[in-house]
Amino acid sequence: MAGPVQAATRGIKFGLTPVFLSNDLELLDQLRTFLARRTGLEVVLVQRRTYEEITSLLISGQLTAAWICGYPFVSYREELALVAVPVWRGQPLYRSYLIVDADRHASSLDDLKGDVHAFSDPNSNSGYLVTRAALAKRQWRPEEFFRHSFFTYGHRNVVRAVASGLAQSGSVDGYVWEVISEIEPELTGRTRVLERSELLGFPPVACPRRSQDTPETLALKRALLDMNSDPLGTEVLKELRLDGFSDAKPSVFDGIAAKLALVRSLG
Structure with missing residues (x-):
């Protein structure tokens, strides 16, 4: 197994929106353990009932990063940056x-x-x-x-x-x-x-734009991108039915941005 990514000694607060696995405590613990082991940092998983609550914590800088949705990502594109995008069935896309x-x-x-x-x-x-x-x-x-x-x-x-x-x-x-x-x-x-x-950008892991180059964020990014080369990471991905995480471009979410613009045009 590869060693942990070198980073600062501060911890990582990683937000999760209420998705289907939110009640799977064993899987959440495996995810936390993997991230902590790979980054060498203390990792705290933060969950809330709504997407809005997690997005607000993220934008205000109270979270290092969060696994959000493409909708809030394009809504707050100026304030947020991509960390990694999950790959499902060979693409960073879903329907x-x-x-x-x-x-x-x-x-x-x-x-x-x-x-x-x-x-x-x-x-x-x-x-x-x-x-x-x-x-x-x-x-x-x-x-x-x-x-x-x-x-x-x-x-x-x-x-x-x-x-x-x-x-x-x-x-x-x-x-x-x-x-x-x-x-x-x-x-x-x-x-x-x-x-x-149609195929649209898969719910991404995002961070506040102002902190995208901090040691903690970079350590988290590397851990996610290397997840499928780690035994525990591979097990977590298997449970999630994901292939891994990718360094996808923000343009992956242009289709979602177009839908938001259409809705806004109706008033």
């Missing part, structure tokens, strides 16, 4: 899924007018912005198109809402839906993917 009940006869978003719809988080790309942009193209806002919509604050919760009938349709992270399909096939089996978005 948003529009899901419905497995037995429902519907063929497109247009068939969902008047639904009770489940979103993940108001600052989620796949769990909100993609559908919001698709409606904006049709000159609709969610509150006009859907009879009712609500936020579940978790992609797995969107799947649960649709599977249980609490919602008639939902917007969810395609990566999360696919992973749940592996570990809880009986849950996703009660839903059906109605539409898949």
Whole structure:
């Protein structure tokens, strides 16, 4: 195993948004242990209920870095910088899924007018912005198109809402839906993917732009980029169903930025 990256003696505060694995304490501990071992620094994982809370902590400099979403990254592009972008199925990209009940006869978003719809988080790309942009193209806002919509604050919760009938349709992270399909096939089996978005930038690890060259941030970046060459890192990646992390360019998120601009143009 390669030795730890040399860095300053201050610790790393690493923020995590509420994704499907947030309750997997063993996996979170493995991630923390790997990062601490590889950086040679104390690592504290910081979790909050919403994307907004983690993004606020990140922008204010209270976190070294955070695994956020492409939506807040493009929203605060002047304040944030990329640390690393996960690679899934060979690319630093993923899709948003529009899901419905497995037995429902519907063929497109247009068939969902008047639904009770489940979103993940108001600052989620796949769990909100993609559908919001698709409606904006049709000159609709969610509150006009859907009879009712609500936020579940978790992609797995969107799947649960649709599977249980609490919602008639939902917007969810395609990566999360696919992973749940592996570990809880009986849950996703009660839903059906109605539409898949185009490929978009995978939720990145970002840091405050003003601290992107600090020893702590650089140590974290190296640890993530080298994760698939470390036995414990490889095990964490296996659990996450990820190939590794890449040094992707900010342009990977241009598609998300275009959707945000479209939504803003509707007012």
